[in-house]
Amino acid sequence: MGGDGPEWTGVVSERLRCCVCDGSTDDAEDYVLIELTAEFSGARQWLGAHAEHLNSVLAEGFSVEVHQM
Ligand SMILES: [Zn+2]
Numbered sequence: 001m002g003g004d005g006p007e008w009t010g011v012v013s014e015r016l017r018c019c020v021c022d023g024s025t026d027d028a029e030d031y032v033l034i035e036l037t038a039e040f041s042g043a044r045q046w047l048g049a050h051a052e053h054l055n056s057v058l059a060e061g062f063s064v065e066v067h068q069m
Contacts, residue, residue, distance in 0.1 A: 031049075
């Protein structure tokens with residue numbers, strides 16, 4: 001939970017709330033950013049989440065790993 005290093009936010013300017021637990025991800029070490037794309041319109045949406053929480057709601061066979069950027 002250092003807080004001194006650069007905080008990865010992905011392509012979004014600030015960290016998004018966790019889409020699973022709705023909690024803050026400011027201090028999360030397992031923060032992940034999910035990109036959704038609409039096939040026909042090309043529209044994009046981003047969701048933030050704790051990787052641990054995301055894994056808990058994913059179907060079997062899917063898993064999220066955190067890679068330090
Ligand atoms: Zn969460």
